Amino acid sequence: MPPKSRTTGQSATPSSATTSSSTMSTPSKSSKNAGQADAQQIVQGVWSNYVKKTPQRTKLLDTFMLFLVAVGALQFLYCLIVGNFPFNAFLAGFSATVGQFVLTASLRIQTNPENKGEFGSISHERAFADFVFGSLILHFFCINFIN
Amino acid sequence: MASNEEGSLLKQMSGRNTRTMLRVTILALIAGAAVASRLFSVIRFESIIHEFDPWFNFRATKYLVQNGFYSFWDWFDDRTWHPLGRVTGGTLYPGLMVTSGVIYHILRFLTLPVDIRNICVLLAPGCSGLTALATYLLTNEMVTSPSAGLLAAAFMGITPGYISRSVAGSYDNEAIAIFLLVFTFFLWIKAVKNGSMFWGALTALFYGYMVSAWGGYVFITNLLPLHAFVLICMGRYSPRLYVSYTSWYALGTLASMQIPFVGFLPIRSSEHMSALGVFGLLQLVGGVDYIRAQLPSKQFQTLLRALVLFVFVIAFGGLVLLTVSGVIAPWTGRFYSLWDTGYAKIHIPIIASVSEHQPTAWPAFFFDLSMMIWLFPAGVYMCFRKLTDEQVFIVIYAVLASYFAGVMVRLMLTLTPIVCVASAMAFSQILDTYLDARVPKTESKDSNSDAAKVAAAAVLPDGLRSTRAPLVGIYSYASKLTVVGASIIYLMLFVLHCTWVTSNAYSSPSVVLASRLPDGSQHIIDDYREAYYWLRQNTPENAKIMSWWDYGYQIGGMADRPTLVDNNTWNNTHIATVGKAMSSREEVSYPIMRQHEVDYVLVVFGGLLGYSGDDINKFLWMVRIAEGIWPDEVKERNFFTPRGEYRVDDEATPTMKNSLMYKMSYYNYNTLFPAGQAQDRVRGSRVPAQGPELSTIEEAFTSENWIIRIYKVKDLDNFGRDHQNVVSFDKGHKKKKASKRRGARVLRVE
Numbered sequence: 087m088p089p090k091s092r093t094t095g096q097s098a099t100p101s102s103a104t105t106s107s108s109t110m111s112t113p114s115k116s117s118k119n120a121g122q123a124d125a126q127q128i129v130q131g132v133w134s135n136y137v138k139k140t141p142q143r144t145k146l147l148d149t150f151m152l153f154l155v156a157v158g159a160l161q162f163l164y165c166l167i168v169g170n171f172p173f174n175a176f177l178a179g180f181s182a183t184v185g186q187f188v189l190t191a192s193l194r195i196q197t198n199p200e201n202k203g204e205f206g207s208i209s210h211e212r213a214f215a216d217f218v219f220g221s222l223i224l225h226f227f228c229i230n231f232i233n
Numbered sequence: 234m235a236s237n238e239e240g241s242l243l244k245q246m247s248g249r250n251t252r253t254m255l256r257v258t259i260l261a262l263i264a265g266a267a268v269a270s271r272l273f274s275v276i277r278f279e280s281i282i283h284e285f286d287p288w289f290n291f292r293a294t295k296y297l298v299q300n301g302f303y304s305f306w307d308w309f310d311d312r313t314w315h316p317l318g319r320v321t322g323g324t325l326y327p328g329l330m331v332t333s334g335v336i337y338h339i340l341r342f343l344t345l346p347v348d349i350r351n352i353c354v355l356l357a358p359g360c361s362g363l364t365a366l367a368t369y370l371l372t373n374e375m376v377t378s379p380s381a382g383l384l385a386a387a388f389m390g391i392t393p394g395y396i397s398r399s400v401a402g403s404y405d406n407e408a409i410a411i412f413l414l415v416f417t418f419f420l421w422i423k424a425v426k427n428g429s430m431f432w433g434a435l436t437a438l439f440y441g442y443m444v445s446a447w448g449g450y451v452f453i454t455n456l457l458p459l460h461a462f463v464l465i466c467m468g469r470y471s472p473r474l475y476v477s478y479t480s481w482y483a484l485g486t487l488a489s490m491q492i493p494f495v496g497f498l499p500i501r502s503s504e505h506m507s508a509l510g511v512f513g514l515l516q517l518v519g520g521v522d523y524i525r526a527q528l529p530s531k532q533f534q535t536l537l538r539a540l541v542l543f544v545f546v547i548a549f550g551g552l553v554l555l556t557v558s559g560v561i562a563p564w565t566g567r568f569y570s571l572w573d574t575g576y577a578k579i580h581i582p583i584i585a586s587v588s589e590h591q592p593t594a595w596p597a598f599f600f601d602l603s604m605m606i607w608l609f610p611a612g613v614y615m616c617f618r619k620l621t622d623e624q625v626f627i628v629i630y631a632v633l634a635s636y637f638a639g640v641m642v643r644l645m646l647t648l649t650p651i652v653c654v655a656s657a658m659a660f661s662q663i664l665d666t667y668l669d670a671r672v673p674k675t676e677s678k679d680s681n682s683d684a685a686k687v688a689a690a691a692v693l694p695d696g697l698r699s700t701r702a703p704l705v706g707i708y709s710y711a712s713k714l715t716v717v718g719a720s721i722i723y724l725m726l727f728v729l730h731c732t733w734v735t736s737n738a739y740s741s742p743s744v745v746l747a748s749r750l751p752d753g754s755q756h757i758i759d760d761y762r763e764a765y766y767w768l769r770q771n772t773p774e775n776a777k778i779m780s781w782w783d784y785g786y787q788i789g790g791m792a793d794r795p796t797l798v799d800n801n802t803w804n805n806t807h808i809a810t811v812g813k814a815m816s817s818r819e820e821v822s823y824p825i826m827r828q829h830e831v832d833y834v835l836v837v838f839g840g841l842l843g844y845s846g847d848d849i850n851k852f853l854w855m856v857r858i859a860e861g862i863w864p865d866e867v868k869e870r871n872f873f874t875p876r877g878e879y880r881v882d883d884e885a886t887p888t889m890k891n892s893l894m895y896k897m898s899y900y901n902y903n904t905l906f907p908a909g910q911a912q913d914r915v916r917g918s919r920v921p922a923q924g925p926e927l928s929t930i931e932e933a934f935t936s937e938n939w940i941i942r943i944y945k946v947k948d949l950d951n952f953g954r955d956h957q958n959v960v961s962f963d964k965g966h967k968k969k970k971a972s973k974r975r976g977a978r979v980l981r982v983e
Contacts (some may be wrong), residue, residue, distance in 0.1 A: 132527050172498065177490070185483035191519070192430050192476040199528065201472050205428055216430035220480055224436050227487040 147194045151187055160184035177232040185224040193217040252379070260369060264362030269391030270732065271358040272841075273740035278757070283742040285412030285783060285800050287404035291353050293321065294330040298349050300767055305330070306493075306933050307611040312795040313785065314807060315777050315829065324803065328413075328446030329406050332356070357399040357408035364650075365390040367415040372654050375616075375623055378661045380534040385657030388418060388727075389415075394649035395602035400740055407646055412448030415650050417443055417453055420631075422623045424481065425460075428473025433480030440481065441488025444495055452647055453502050454489075457481065458511035460626045465518060469622060482512045505983040506552055506920045514546060517541050517772035549825060556871040568580060586854040589643040589770035594858045598638075600738075601645055603730045604723050605656040611634045612655025615662060646887045660720065667716045705953055744787070746844070758842070764835070764941035767934050779826065780835035781815065781848055781855060782808050788835065797829055805858070812859035815894040816852070816867055822893045823956070834930060834944045838898045841905070848880060850915065851899050882918040896925035897944055900932060905939075928956040 096224050140148070167208050170176050196213040208216075274283070282291045297305040310656045333352050340347050369386035376382075389395060398407040424432035444450040461478045464470065486499045486508070497504045521537045598606050613631045616624035630651045638648035741747065746758040768778065769792045778794045785799020798808045810829070814822040826834070839847035848855075852872075859867040869889035876882055881895070889895055903911035903924040911920040924953035926946070934943040950959050 131522075135527065140680060177497070177500070178487075181483065181487055185487065188479040188483045189430065192480055193434075195472045195476060195519075196428070196430075204472050207427055208429060214431070216434070219432045220434045220484065223438065223484055224487065227484070230491060231487065 139198045144194060145196070147190055151190050151194070154187040154190065155185045158187070172233065174231055174233040182224065182228040185228075186221065189217055189220045189224065192220075234447055234795040244408075251609060252860055256379075256383065256710040260366060260386060263365050263369075263383070263386045265366050266387075267361045270391055270735055271361060271400045273400065273736045274742055275354065277740065277747065277755075278742055278745050280351055281402055281742050281744060282350070282353060282404055282790070283400070283402040283744060284405075284692060285786050286406075287353075287402070289786040289800065290329055290383050290404050290406070291350070292786075292790045293325065294353055295349060297330050297334045302334075303329070312793075313789055313799050313801070314804065315795045315797050317804065317807065318799065319803070323800070326406055326446055326448065326492070328442060328444075329356075329404070329409055331445070332409055333404075334623070351662060352860070353404040355403045357403055357405075358401050360409045360412045361390065361399045364395070364415055365411040367412055367419055368650060368653055370649075371415055371419040371422065372657055373424065374419065375654065376626060376658050376661070378658075378665055379663035380664060381657050384661050385654050388605060388653040389650060391728065391731040391735075392602060392605065392649055392653060393731055394645050394652070396731070396735050397601065397739045400645055400739075402742055407449075410443060410449060410778050411646060411650065413439055413443040413446055414449070414453065414647070418626075418650075421460075421477070421481065422626060424477035425473060425622055425626075428476045430476055430480045432707050433477045434484055436477075436481045437484030437488055439484040443493065444489040445492050446946055449647065450489070452637075453909045454499075454505055454508050456905055458508045459633070460629055461515065462507075462511050463625060463629060465514065467625070470518050470522065472519070472522075474622075478515055479512065479519075482508060486805055503556055510548060510552070512958075514541075514545065516685060517544055520531060539779040563770050574706055586851075586858065590641055593639055593645060597642065597645065598733060602649070602652055605654055608656030608659045609652045610655075610836050611659035612657070612719050615658055616655070624943060627651065627655060646870070663716065667710075667713045667720075681934045691721065709901065744791075758935035758938055758940070760940035763789065764934060764936045767936075768792035768794055768833070768943065771934075776832040777830050778833045778835055779814065779829070779831040780812060781811065781851060782838075783851070784835060784837065792834075797831065805860055807929050809859045809862035812855035813863055813867055815843060815848075816856045816859055816872075819893055819896070819927070819929045820955075820957075822958075823946075826929075827949075833933060834893075834946065836894065836897045836942050836944075838942055839915045840898065840902065840913040840920075844938075845915050847898075847915060847940070848894060852894055855880065855894070881913060881916050881920065882916065883921050885921075890921075890925065891943075893930075897942060900927055900942075900944075902939075909973055926960070 159181060161176065161183065165180075176178050193213055193216075195201055196208055196216075197210050205213075244607075250549050255335075274281075282288055287498060293308075296308060300308075304407075305327070306322045308320075309318060309979075310321040311318040313319050335350070336356070337347070337352050340352070361492040365386040368389040369382040372385035386435055395411060399411070403922075413814055420436040420439055422434055424436050440450070440453060443453060457478070458742060463472060464474055470606070486505075489495050489499050490497065500509070520543065521541060524537065543946040602609070609631070613628060616627045620628075634644070634648040634651050637644040744761050746760075748756045748758060750756045763904075765788065768788070772794060774794075776794055777797065778788050778792070779797045780788060782798040782800055782802060785796040785801075787797050788794055789799060798804075798811050810825060814825040817825075837844075837847045838849070840849070841843060853869065856867055856869050856872055860869055871878065871886055874884055874886055878884075880886075881889070881899070885895070898922055901924060903920060903922060906912065909919075909922040911922070911924075913920050930944040930946050932942070935941070947956060950956065954962070
């Protein structure tokens with residue numbers, strides 16, 4: 087599956103690139119409005135598609151990832167506004183969120199049934215065990231780094 | 234090697250167990266050979282730590298074993314870099330010492346009381362066995378041929394390029410780092426292949442270990458992102474890549490920041506930015522890939538593509554801006570010298586003065602890699618033919634490492650593993666092709682009867698071999714035997730070459746020198762240890778020794794006396810101070826030495842023995858480094874004769890003759906010879922009949938072959954005279970002519 091999609095994507099690229107550049111180069115208002123409406127539709131379609139098709143567990147993972155992004159952004163904002171005085175602590179906290187996000191995303195990718203072909207050797211249980219292993223290491227390092 | 238013959242035998246063998254059994258046996262034998270070939274130095278000399286840096290590592294290991302881990306971690310060493318001291322615990326890579334400390338305690342736990350020195354001496358050979366194993370694993374991930382891995386392991390075990398840094402006694406960071414390097418690459422390949430978080434996390438763990446062991450970890454830090462980046466650019470992005478790379482980076486970066494010496498570097502310095510950039514890029518690509526799967530609209534896709542490009546440009550611009558504004562540390566000098574080989578010579582003489590930072594001479598490639606140097610491109614070419622994800626890695630690694638090995642001698646070490654892997658792939662391809670005994674004769678009749686073939690035969694001239702015998706290939710035993718025989722001879726020659734190089738070039742401890750007596754027996758020259766033990770036994774515990782920085786670690790390790798500068802070279806000014814003291818006149822040097830509380834000065838002089846690595850030959854570097862800080866007081870030009878020659882004989886320049894280093898080296902040297910016959914065997918020139926005279930320091934010790942000379946710095950005179958006056962006064966009592974004295978005084982006025 088992946089090679090096929092790749093080839094189609096490549097073949098489609100030049101033509102679509104030219105069209106997009108032409109639309110972007112003409113900044114008329116009507117097309118922009120139409121584009122906005124189009125974008126809204128697309129977003130709505132994607133959302134309904136997502137709500138319908140995604141399994142419950144994956145939604146849980148997504149919520150967790152969203153939470154991690156929020157926490158990470160909050161820490162970053164704090165660092166920007168208040169300052170990064172205990173830099174170790176900030177770094178440990180921030181990289182904990184980033185690392186956890188990445189690991190969760192990996193778990194999500196591995197358990198996604200669409201990626202079955204890529205991860206033939208990894209069962210869902212194995213993926214979860216890997217996730218736990220990675221998280222344990224991550225948090226060990228983070229706690230050690232906090233000072 | 235025996236392994237290739239057995240590797241071919243494997244094909245005939247049936248049964249997995251037999252094969253596994255054979256493979257394990259061969260690997261064990263290879264590991265044994267790897268360890269054994271590194272023991273030359275122990276057998277010829279003794280179980281002793283080699284060279285310079287290993288002496289520091291040894292000293293640090295002893296400290297660790299005696300005082301425990303925590304005090305090692307917080308170790309402030311006041312016996313080096315006097316009077317500054319060094320925060321040793323925070324400025325070293327602790328991996329090596331901790332490894333030997335752990336081995337020591339495990340052995341103690343098993344009630345095997347082994348001296349820590351022996352563990353340190355034998356750590357490098359032990360790790361080389363593991364490196365052979367790791368190479369086997371890495372190669373097995375690359376190719377299907379079962380013999381390639383074994384060949385690669387055998388190559389890795391005995392190739393001089395690696396032995397040069399891992400003989401018994403060379404207790405340096407590279408000893409374990411090369412094993413970690415290869416093993417990390419193996420784990421990375423495994424992670425990319427399977428797309429597994431587990432392997433990614435293991436890669437990160439071993440990467441962390443590598444960071445704790447060697448500064449060369451930056452090579453991994455840049456190679457893995459480059460691999461990922463090239464894969465993305467080739468349109469080979471896959472979720473596997475995302476999983477493996479991000480899990481490696483997130484964990485590995487945190488792991489690397491645990492080492493105090495590395496600290497915040499992974500997010501501050503430019504060397505680590507590529508890894509961070511590719512991490513961000515992968516997030517984008519991964520996100521886009523996910524959204525693309527959800528979206529049918531093509532326009533939106535291209536919009537996203539533009540977004541990716543936009544973010545990339547922004548990130549790159551931001552990086553440049555941050556570097557320029559100084560938030561992110563720019564590249565270090567050692568890195569600049571990787572791109573511009575002339576850089577160090579102009580800007581940082583201290584880096585250029587180290588011989589292992591010089592560009593590689595081309596014979597060194599053949600010397601270190603032997604026949605693999607021409608097998609290596611063939612192996613890389615074979616990778617191009619299939620070009621799977623992991624073979625892309627081989628290609629990138631080969632290109633990068635070849636470049637770096639050409640720039641710096643010591644980076645030959647990072648090239649060696651990939652050369653072993655690639656050439657083993659090429660060699661096993663040859664063997665697999667030519668050792669295949671099967672001959673597909675039976676099919677030839679069927680193909681002859683084929684109508685199309687007959688028609689073709691009618692059209693084509695009869696002379697073409699392909700029409701006469703449609704099966705193209707090498708099936709005659711004669712040609713097979715020739716090729717196989719030739720390859721076996723090459724392998725034998727390789728073993729011979731490796732053994733010869735190891736025993737002749739790389740097995741000298743350089744602390745102990747060996748020479749041959751006329752009757753062929755070995756004569757050991759042990760001047761270094763003689764002098765260091767003299768220092769240990771005849772000087773007070775806190776006597777400060779001034780010497781050129783090369784000998785700092787050895788004095789710290791063997792003589793256990795505080796030094797002014799050592800091989801750590803973290804403070805260029807301090808080194809330049811010592812350089813100035815060595816290259817100036819006594820009247821200038823004495824205040825410097827007094828200010829730094831120097832009690833003894835140690836110089837290395839090879840003139841009597843013909844030992845070329847002595848201080849007079851290194852002298853120009855001292856001058857250059859001192860000139861970098863005091864361009865008005867020390868001038869390199871003044872040490873050359875008007876004709877631009879560097880001379881030590883009668884025609885030497887006054888600056889040269891009056892420099893402290895020259896005086897200390899040749900003091901009393903002419904008394905060894907009949908009058909006017911004094912000869913310097915290194916420079917091959919005649920030394921002035923009238924030897925130099927010293928006033929502010931006095932000779933304390935000279936070793937058996939005059940290699941090491943130690944001088945004591947005189948205390949201030951009791952009557953408040955300066956030392957020149959004291960000397961001339963003493964001489965006056967000894968009915969010495971006044972003309973001599975006036976000569977000295979003229980110099981002082983000048």
